[in-house]
Amino acid sequence: MRVEEMALRSEIRQMLNEAGLNRETIKQMVKESIDDIVKNQVNQVLMERKEQDLSTVVSDYINSRMYSQIRNCAESVIKEKLRWMDFSVNVSVEEKKKDN
Numbered sequence: 001m002r003v004e005e006m007a008l009r010s011e012i013r014q015m016l017n018e019a020g021l022n023r024e025t026i027k028q029m030v031k032e033s034i035d036d037i038v039k040n041q042v043n044q045v046l047m048e049r050k051e052q053d054l055s056t057v058v059s060d061y062i063n064s065r066m067y068s069q070i071r072n073c074a075e076s077v078i079k080e081k082l083r084w085m086d087f088s089v090n091v092s093v094e095e096k097k098k099d100n
């Protein structure tokens with residue numbers, strides 16, 4: 001690191017300390033901001049899909065994310081092992097119905 005960069009970092013650190021901000025307070029502020037964003041997004045999705053119950057919304061989201069993650073992981077492993085072949089991967093999962 002150059003002398004100028006070290007001086008700039010020192011100056012920024014001093015300014016943040018004077019403002020009462022340290023690493024932990026910044027982490028907490030970022031965490032709170034992310035929590036607010038997530039809550040707002042969840043509320044927005046629930047308002048858009050208010051005709052469905054929460055378990056259906058969550059289940060649909062998890063299933064779509066899970067299937068895409070499984071497909072991507074399988075494709076990357078297969079591509080690594082079989083670099084010279086073309087292929088496609090289809091994922092299907094059957095859900096067992098719970099008996100009352």
